[in-house]
Amino acid sequence: MxxxxxxxxxxxxxxxxxxxxxxxxxxxxxxxxxxxxxxxxxxxxxxxxxxxxxxxxxxxxxxxxxxxxxxxxxxxxxxxxxDWDRRFDLMMGHTGEHLLFCSLHREDPDLAITKIYISPEDKYVIVNHDVSWEKIRSALAFANKAIRDNLTVRKTVMARNDPDLAKVRIKLDRIPEDEEITVVSIGDIDYSACSGVHVQETSELGMLFVDRKVSAGRDGVAIHFKVGDAAADAAISLAATCLEVIDETGSKPELVVKTVANMKHNLEAAAEASKEAAKKGVGSLEPETVGGTAFYSGVFPGADRKVLAEAVEKLKAEGAVCAFIAVGETANIMLGSGSPKVDCRKVLPKVLGMFGGRGGGKPDFAQGGIPDASKAAEALEALKKEVAGLLEN
Ligand SMILES: [Zn+2]
Structure with a gap:
């Protein structure tokens, strides 16, 4: 060998x-x-x-x-x-992973590693469940203190029956019986069985930073991190983005999370109120009678498309024709027809085309959108004119 x-x-x-x-x-x-x-x-x-x-x-x-x-x-x-730059980055990454996990584990003793990935492009540790940003913040403070304290990273070989193995993070079942157990220690804060390559002193990492966490499905949550200059660069860039958000919300650093949560809550409440208003609006609509057919029409800001579609379904079953527009960032137009005189599939695309929109459907129901929501009322007038022309004949 x-x-x-x-x-x-x-x-x-x-x-x-x-x-x-x-x-x-x-x-x-x-x-x-x-x-x-x-x-x-x-x-x-x-x-x-x-x-x-x-x-x-x-x-x-x-x-x-x-x-x-x-x-x-x-x-x-x-x-x-x-390729030394690559190797050193991987050594820093691997040591950083040990340090990050032991720091997170101090905050959450139930945390376990599912998977690790260390490459020059991406470094992450997948843990069995989510960790709050508050705990990540504390863990990073601990880890970066350990970096500044310049702890020694040591590799020792231990026997399978060594009683000290109890304090080591190890998956004994994954190590073949005939293989020796290499334990990597960081000062006296972490002991982990590992045969990878590591740096000798924590100060070589420079800095450790978590820049992202994403769901890893059944495996848990992937906590992405950076070490060295890449960590400092990511921290500076993200801090600048956060400051921009703080400015934009007119908040303060210590309040911004609460501010954004409130904004989100208010937005949801407003959306719910618009939905309710649209539901009531549709329910109380009075039709015009054109050529003997009931014709319903209206523009509904913030309306739920499902609510409008349900109303269209009900009214066209009664033989009526309806043209509804739900207005959000774009305008969504739907046309339903219970009259053989109005073929939605033909009428709607014609009007959508006049406003740079697209859509389609069946003879009794069609829908589509136009990009400029401010043209909703104008589009409805055009649609009403087309439909009236057909119903009057
Ligand atoms: Zn390792």
């Missing part, structure tokens, strides 16, 4: 090695510092004798380097170089 340098030295990025086997693009060496990926962390990339290493992975117990177009032969001495 090759000497897997990354297991005891995460900082070796340039090294000499010897090729032991080649099979097309696949290259095996007797010593390697290329991390083959694992524990949610993606693999290293780099070069061997100047040729790109596009992927590194375990095949059985062997670490296989994918080097397209290589001309290596067994026994050849080669010079290897890791």
């Amino acid at each position: 090759a000497d897997e340098v990354f297991r005891h030295d995460g900082y070796l990025s340039e090294f000499e090695s010897e090729v032991t086997a080649v099979d097309g693009d696949k290259v095996v060496m007797n010593l390697t510092a290329f991390y083959p990926g694992g524990g949610g962390q993606v693999c290293d990339t780099g070069t061997i004798n100047g040729k790109r290493v596009t992927e590194v992975r375990y095949e059985g117990k062997e670490i296989v380097h994918i080097v397209p177009g290589n001309d290596f032969r067994p026994g050849m001495r080669v010079w290897c170089s890791l």
